[in-house]
Amino acid sequence: xxxxxxxxxxxxxxxxxxxxxxxxxxxxxxxxxxxxxxxxxxxxxxxxxxxxxxxxxxxxxxxxxxxxxxxxxxxxxxxxxxxxxxxxxxxxxxxxxxxxxxxxxxxxxxxxxxxxxxxxxxxxxxxxxxxxxxxxxxxxxxxxxxxxxxxxxxxxxxxxxxxxxxxxxxxxxxxxxxxxxxxxxxxxxxxxxxxxxxxxxxxxxxxxxxxxxxxxxxxxxxxxxxxxxxxxxxxxxxxxxxxxxxxxxxxxxxxxxxxxxxxxxxxxxxxxxxxxxxxxxxxxxxxxxxxxxxxxxxxxxxxxxxxxxxxxxxxxxxxxxxxxxxxxxxxxxxxxxxxxxxxxxxxxxxxxxxxxxxxxxxxxxxxxxxxxxxxxxxxxxxxxxxxxxxxxxxxxxxxxxxxxxxxxxxxxxxxxxxxxxxxxxxxxxxxx
Amino acid sequence: xxxxxxxxxxxxxxxxxxxxxxxxxxxxxxxxxxxxxxxxxxxxxxxxxxxxxxxxxxxxxxxxxxxxxxxxxxxxxxxxxxxxxxxxxxxxxxxx
Numbered sequence: 110x111x112x113x114x115x116x117x118x119x120x121x122x123x124x125x126x127x128x129x130x131x132x133x134x135x136x137x138x139x140x141x142x143x144x145x146x147x148x149x150x151x152x153x154x155x156x157x158x159x160x161x162x163x164x165x166x167x168x169x170x171x172x173x174x175x176x177x178x179x180x181x182x183x184x185x186x187x188x189x190x191x192x193x194x195x196x197x198x199x200x201x202x203x204x205x206x207x208x209x210x211x212x213x214x215x216x217x218x219x220x221x222x223x224x225x226x227x228x229x230x231x232x233x234x235x236x237x238x239x240x241x242x243x244x245x246x247x248x249x250x251x252x253x254x255x256x257x258x259x260x261x262x263x264x265x266x267x268x269x270x271x272x273x274x275x276x277x278x279x280x281x282x283x284x285x286x287x288x289x290x291x292x293x294x295x296x297x298x299x300x301x302x303x304x305x306x307x308x309x310x311x312x313x314x315x316x317x318x319x320x321x322x323x324x325x326x327x328x329x330x331x332x333x334x335x336x337x338x339x340x341x342x343x344x345x346x347x348x349x350x351x352x353x354x355x356x357x358x359x360x361x362x363x364x365x366x367x368x369x370x371x372x373x374x375x376x377x378x379x380x381x382x383x384x385x386x387x388x389x390x391x392x393x394x395x396x397x398x399x400x401x402x403x404x405x406x407x408x409x410x411x412x413x414x415x416x417x418x419x420x421x422x423x424x425x426x427x428x429x430x431x432x433x434x435x436x437x438x439x440x441x442x443x444x445x446x447x448x449x450x451x452x453x454x455x456x457x458x459x460x461x462x463x464x465x466x467x468x469x470x471x472x473x474x475x476x477x478x479x480x481x482x483x484x485x486x487x488x489x490x491x492x493x494x495x496x497x498x499x500x501x502x503x504x505x506x507x508x509x510x511x512x513x514x515x516x517x518x519x520x521x522x523x524x525x526x527x528x529x530x531x532x533x534x535x536x537x538x539x540x541x
Numbered sequence: 542x543x544x545x546x547x548x549x550x551x552x553x554x555x556x557x558x559x560x561x562x563x564x565x566x567x568x569x570x571x572x573x574x575x576x577x578x579x580x581x582x583x584x585x586x587x588x589x590x591x592x593x594x595x596x597x598x599x600x601x602x603x604x605x606x607x608x609x610x611x612x613x614x615x616x617x618x619x620x621x622x623x624x625x626x627x628x629x630x631x632x633x634x635x636x637x
Contacts, residue, residue, distance in 0.1 A: 292609060
């Protein structure tokens, strides 16, 4: 095999996964180039906005203090949204700030900071370059081609995101079934800091994360979200592609209707739209990750590999991206030391993942996507909850009933049966 | 927020580096029509890059593309050629 290389490792894509991986490799003393198609790192990157940040402390000590993050999430609201009602589970806990567990981020602000950290660690950051293809010698990936330029390395890391043309080209990922994918449509709306503190009952740099289910997506499988930043809020909808196709609705209309919903509009009233964006995301990470994660000379990490978990209550991608980048860096360091870049030489990657929380969590939540396919989650259950509480609070001068008969009457009036409730309850207990 | 601006007005507030020389999206009109992909693209694209003329031809305003890849994931085989714009071009998020 040719040992004539420009770098030890080429990392494609300056997202969380790619930057963490490149940073760790450079810190281990390897020559690393990080290629990014955006004019600057971060310009192509968009996330909903909640980053479970504990994992990043290991890579960037003092991350929460040093990085340009927005707010520390200490309040989580799960909102069952109906057409004209909603029921919220509102959880605030000061322990979520000590240590900081999750922060909101705006990627166009966070990612340039992370890229600067990479440069300081010795990574050569190469923005404004789109990788067009892999270079191969037989089965072995030996570099990349970008326009007329070729770069060679011992290992190429595909961190090129959910659409990963590289993973597809390498034959690792076939065209993804659309039920594994969802589109997120998001607006960032400016609000004065004092308005955010008053409106969302947060102080200092603490923040709130809302997850909405039900009418927010007009019964398309998926959900809505709203996260507070320092002086803006990020909000929008996530729509599973197979159901978006089936329901015949427009993604932009669903987004607009969510923002105009009577339970949502007051939260952004008076705000000014800063940016409208969208991003493809992964609904069934565990199914996607079941494919290979390496080819000789190639390692696939982050969204490109499918590392995302939607558990119904939490949506995680960036923390898994970081952990996969760390696992890949450890495995690649071992491969460089051994001079073995075959599948076998890179097999430490899967082993590292399985040892980390990534492998464990993907197993734990393997059944969550199937549970979340249940259409009752997006229509009937929110209605049922509202009916029960309506029965409790609406005093229409008829004689009151105990809670259980009130709930039973609500079930009877809905399209749900007791057997649905028992089956779905059991499935939820097993999946979530 | 009393009223959201139209999609066109919204996108006008975003930052783009427009590539005048290379269109990164191409629709195969015949396959798009036969498979229904054309109408689907018009509806699912959050940036409303795709439009349908009265004769059923699908127009592409690639300059508005937010590069999410939803169209590419949902199009029938052969109906759409979609890749990322050349390095440095396209959407440049300021918030993200």
